[in-house]
C-alpha cells in the first residue's frame with residue numbers, strides 16, 4: 001500500500017463523490033494523489049480526473065507515480081485553486097460529477113526541511129505552497145510590527161497569547177532574524193512554557209504556524225474563490241466535498257454551503273438579500289463527518305478533519 005500521505009476519510013469521500021466509468025472529477029488539492037488514485041480506480045476504465053496543486057513538487061510526484069497507470073485519464077495542472085474556473089474550463093472539465101478539496105498541507109510538505117512548515121525543520125521559514133509567488137513567512141516575521149503580528153496570530157491562528165508572542169518575536173529579531181521554523185517554534189516554547197497541570201495535546205506553536213501559513217498563501221480568500229468556482233463547474237447532481245482541518249476553514253465552508261442552499265449569497269452583515277440568487281446546493285451532510293477513532297489511530301493527521309458535502313441542484 002502507498003504510505004507517503006494517507007488520504008483522509010477516503011471511503012467517505014468515495015461514497016460521496018461516487019466515481020463511475022466515464023465520470024469527470026476534479027481534485028483541487030492533489031497532494032500525494034491519494035484521493036485521486038482511489039477516484040480513478042473507482043472510475044475504471046475511462047473516467048477522467050483533473051488534479052490541481054499550487055505546489056510544483058506535488059504535481060511532479062503524482063505525475064511520476066500515477067501517470068504510468070492512468071495515462072491520459074489523469075490531467076494535471078500546477079495552479080492555485082483560486083484559478084479553478086479558467087483552468088478547468090480550458091482542460092474541458094466544465095460539467096463535472098464531483099470536486100474535492102482536501103485543504104491544508106501534505107505530509108510531504110510537512111516533512112520537507114527546506115519549506116519551513118514543520119516545527120522541527122531547520123531550513124528557511126518559507127511556508128509558501130508555490131514559492132514563485134508572494135513572500136516567505138520569514139519576511140512577515142522580519143517586517144510586521146508588534147500590533148500587526150499580534151493581529152495576524154489572532155485572526156488566522158485564534159491564538160489567545162498573540163500579544164506576548166508578537167512582542168517576543170520583535171525583541172528576538174533585534175538581536176538576530178528568525179530564520180528557521182525550528183527557531184520560531186523554540187521561541188514560542190519559551191514564551192508559553194507548559195503548565196504542569198494541563199497536559200499538552202498540541203505543540204504551543206501550532207496556532208502561530210497555522211496563522212503564518214494562512215497569511216502567506218492567502219488561504220482563506222483562495223478557499224472562497226475555489227468553492228465558488230467548483231459550484232459553477234458541477235453538473236446538476238454533481239457533488240462538492242470539502243475536508244477542512246481547522247475552525248476558520250470549516251466556518252467558511254459551512255457558511256458557503258448554507259448560503260448556496262438558501263440561494264442568497266449576501267454576507268451575514270447585510271440585513272436584506274440584495275443578490276436575488278436561487279439555491280444552487282442541497283446539503284448531503286447536515287453535520288460535518290469526522291474520522292473514526294480507528295482512522296485517527298492509523299493516521300494521526302486525520303485527527304482534526306471535518307468533511308462537508310453538498311450536491312448541485314439544477315439551477
Ligand SMILES: C[S@@+](CC[C@H](N)C(=O)[O-])C[C@H]1O[C@@H](n2cnc3c(N)ncnc32)[C@H](O)[C@@H]1O
Pocket residue numbers: 005006007008028029030031032033034035036052053054055058079080081082102103104105106129219222223
Ligand atoms: C492535504 S494535501 C492533499 C492530500 C491529497 N488529498 C492526498 O490524498 O494525497 C493539500 C494539498 O493542497 C495543496 N493546496 C493548498 N492550498 C492550495 C490552493 N489554494 N491551490 C492549490 N493547491 C493548494 C497543497 O499544496 C497540498 O499539496
